[in-house]
Amino acid sequence: MDVLTAGVGFFSFGFFLLIHLITFRWVRPERLLRSLLVCVLAVMGFPVLLMGILYIFKAADASFQAWVCAALLALAIQGLLSFVYILCIFGPYETSVRMRLVREISASSTGLSKGELLQKYNAEKIVDMRLRRLVGSGDIVEKDGLYRVISRKNFFFIFDAIAGILKKWINQ
């Protein structure tokens, strides 16, 4: 039952990854955050569905309680794997300033001076990309040339609040 649970969790993550790799080639930056959320939420039912099928076919001899726990734990593994993938692999690839700098320097055979680098990548480009993503995800709106935050219940503020609690806890 234990191996089955872990297997379903990893298999479901593989399914998420497959969908992500196929569909996200065509997702525009302004739709990125919303598409990621939709993709993660849509695939979250998959481990539960898979566990339900395995329960019907009695793939393992276990109590109903164990099957319910297994479904929830498989969901947890799939969710955590997706979260780690987005936070540690896809996120930095898509948004990291450091990674972009490495790519810009790598594209030039003789290296780049500070001026050349700032011509290729600068504060305006950082802001343009992020505003496109944030407006697209509905976190901020633009009206008459002014940007406003719609809701503080978005990932950035939630992450910031968790990081704040963590910081307080570390400093104690």
Added chain:
Amino acid sequence: MTSGLDPSSWWGLPFRITAGIIFILLAPIYLCFYVLTQLTSPSKKILLAISQRGQLSYGDIVASVRKEDFIMTRLNDLCASGCVKQIDGRYVLTSEGQKIAATLSFMQLILGRNTGG
């Protein structure tokens, strides 16, 4: 079914490997949040700047991001970590940096997405 905590199982249910995997997966998430306590991302900076002032123009947002100097601080980090070095005023990749660039090119091939940043 056992009652209470059994060291050889997960609340009496046979999920030792699963519990181990969840524990291992929580470690990088903790590290990500730990990094967030030390660093401000440009997106967070933009949202906080707008949120603090109620509303901001494009120029004001650019000014707040420019003030934070994300590019030079990150570039200095890359130099300090040995991924980038400065030769005659020009920034070039070290062998470590070239490995990262090769990994990013491979990821671009797999993901099929253009340069982010």
